[in-house]
Amino acid sequence: MHLRNVLLTALLTALLTSTAHACAPPRLHTRAADGQDFPSTQPGPDIPPPPSTAGYFVNHAALNVRNLTRSVAWYRDVLGFQVLFTFRASPRYSVVYLAHSAPNGENGAGYQTAAELTEAMMDGRARGLLELVSYDRSDSDEGGDQGGVGRSMRFSHVGLIVPDVLQAQGRLESLGADVLKRAGELPELQGPAGEAFGLPGDVVERHPEDAELISRALRDVLLVLDPDGNLIEVQSLRGGV
Numbered sequence: 746m747h748l749r750n751v752l753l754t755a756l757l758t759a760l761l762t763s764t765a766h767a768c769a770p771p772r773l774h775t776r777a778a779d780g781q782d783f784p785s786t787q788p789g790p791d792i793p794p795p796p797s798t799a800g801y802f803v804n805h806a807a808l809n810v811r812n813l814t815r816s817v818a819w820y821r822d823v824l825g826f827q828v829l830f831t832f833r834a835s836p837r838y839s840v841v842y843l844a845h846s847a848p849n850g851e852n853g854a855g856y857q858t859a860a861e862l863t864e865a866m867m868d869g870r871a872r873g874l875l876e877l878v879s880y881d882r883s884d885s886d887e888g889g890d891q892g893g894v895g896r897s898m899r900f901s902h903v904g905l906i907v908p909d910v911l912q913a914q915g916r917l918e919s920l921g922a923d924v925l926k927r928a929g930e931l932p933e934l935q936g937p938a939g940e941a942f943g944l945p946g947d948v949v950e951r952h953p954e955d956a957e958l959i960s961r962a963l964r965d966v967l968l969v970l971d972p973d974g975n976l977i978e979v980q981s982l983r984g985g986v
């Protein structure tokens with residue numbers, strides 16, 4: 746057989762095998778009772794979620810990126826995401842929402858258009874969105890997309906939708922959650938919130954107009970930290986960013 750065919754067959758076999766694995770239920774290694782058998786998988790406990798969390802779901806995960814143009818093109822061309830919209834909160838601060846389109850759109854296009862995906866998001870039907878967050882540093886001393894390194898340039902936040910943000914806030918507070926900012930308050934942009942949203946430390950001094958607009962864009966959301974300091978953004982549908 747021609748070498749190319751051998752490679753293709755091997756690739757196809759690998760793909761089919763991995764697909765089969767993806768569809769199969771996880772193989773549970775129940776012999777791990779002594780904790781010494783690896784790999785092992787234990788099923789999670791079937792504990793019903795607290796009734797007061799009914800309607801909570803993850804709408805998006807957000808990443809800070811250094812160069813929005815470059816990242817949008819990469820997620821679109823390399824990973825097949827579609828751009829829903831770009832939200833420009835201030836002259837230097839933009840976020841882009843992306844999603845994978847369902848195979849068939851509702852309008853005969855063969856894919857979901859930006860408008861269709863955006864509508865689904867606004868109606869609470871879209872999940873698994875990706876938000877790219879960018880503060881344009883091209884006029885800073887740090888220089889273009891070289892500016893900013895470390896945590897503030899990577900993971901930003903998980904965006905949660907809840908039926909009623911004030912109710913969720915009361916509940917989280919009563920549980921002793923680390924509330925960074927309540928819904929309706931303006932956020933402190935220096936510190937953990939600014940870090941999570943990819944803002945340079947000196948943005949408030951250098952560009953107060955940006956700081957004010959970004960603060961306002963975040964006014965209606967509730968910001969909570971998880972036990973590791975990861976930021977969770979909580980909002981109701983049609984409220985906040």
Ligand SMILES: *[C@@H]1O[C@H](CO)[C@@H](O)[C@H](O)[C@H]1NC(C)=O
Pocket residue numbers: 812813814815883889890
């Ligand atoms: C951002 O990325 C685009 C596309 O790769 C590139 O043309 C542009 O020069 C980059 N901008 C900066 C400030 O580096």
